[in-house]
Amino acid sequence: QVQLQESGPGLVKPSDTLSLTCAVSGYSIRSSDYWGWIRQPPGKGLEWIGNIYFSGTTYYNPSLKSRVTLSVDTSKNQFSLNLSSVTAVDTAVYFCARKGPGLFYFDYWGQGALVTVSS
Amino acid sequence: QSAPTQPASVSGSPGQSITISCTGTINDVGGYNFVSWYQQHPGKAPKLMIYDVTDRPSGVSNRFSGSKSGNTASLTISGLQAEDEADYYCSSYTIRSTWVFGGGTKLTVL
Numbered sequence: 001q002v003q004l005q006e007s008g009p010g011l012v013k014p015s016d017t018l019s020l021t022c023a024v025s026g027y028s029i030r031s032s033d034y035w036g037w038i039r040q041p042p043g044k045g046l047e048w049i050g051n052i053y054f055s056g057t058t059y060y061n062p063s064l065k066s067r068v069t070l071s072v073d074t075s076k077n078q079f080s081l082n083l084s085s086v087t088a089v090d091t092a093v094y095f096c097a098r099k100g101p102g103l104f105y106f107d108y109w110g111q112g113a114l115v116t117v118s119s
Numbered sequence: 120q121s122a123p124t125q126p127a128s129v130s131g132s133p134g135q136s137i138t139i140s141c142t143g144t145i146n147d148v149g150g151y152n153f154v155s156w157y158q159q160h161p162g163k164a165p166k167l168m169i170y171d172v173t174d175r176p177s178g179v180s181n182r183f184s185g186s187k188s189g190n191t192a193s194l195t196i197s198g199l200q201a202e203d204e205a206d207y208y209c210s211s212y213t214i215r216s217t218w219v220f221g222g223g224t225k226l227t228v229l
Contacts, residue, residue, distance in 0.1 A: 036218070045122070045223040046157075046165065046208050059216050062120060095164055104153035104171065104212045109164040
């Protein structure tokens with residue numbers, strides 16, 4: 001069974017970099033097509049952040065592209081999100097998810113990690 | 120990229136049917152048969168309910184169905200049940216090889 005688990009600081013200061021990691025279990029990160037990050041501000045809708053292939057190829061949401069970096073560590077079977085220069089509007093639950101090989105939807109999701117941006 | 124438009128809320132009584140629309144553009148919803156729908160209960164991760172416009176993952180009730188006409192996709196839930204009360208989001212692949220989510224619809228079962 002594919003499982004994803006987000007981890008990282010729950011509180012980040014304004015102007016700092018938000019860093020989260022998604023650990024994948026029950027499935028090799030090399031076997032899937034893309035791995036993605038999606039966020040949800042409190043009480044609001046879902047926003048796609050970006051996808052990364054195990055080889056490192058990335059696609060980003062144009063509105064966040066200048067601040068987002070995705071990376072993958074195949075030796076640890078995990079991938080990561082860095083979001084720089086954060087402000088209060090970046091406060092959200094951040095989900096990691098799998099986009100299966102050749103598929104165009106996210107079939108497995110992590111439980112989500114709340115990150116609050118505050119001094 | 121702009122989010123596809125969904126109604127903020129819909130409601131229905133148990134046993135009734137409801138439809139949630141998702142209106143995008145030719146660059147996303149209208150241009151690809153890669154529309155998916157997610158159900159989200161409070162405090163939970165989204166759950167895939169429909170993919171590729173009309174297909175249901177294994178384990179999802181056949182009360183859930185999807186369709187598309189032009190730039191608008193739709194999710195229909197028949198035989199409404201109390202457990203269907205949740206937020207629903209459409210999502211589409213786009214011409215820029217990115218993904219976009221609709222604004223979300225809150226379904227209330229009366």
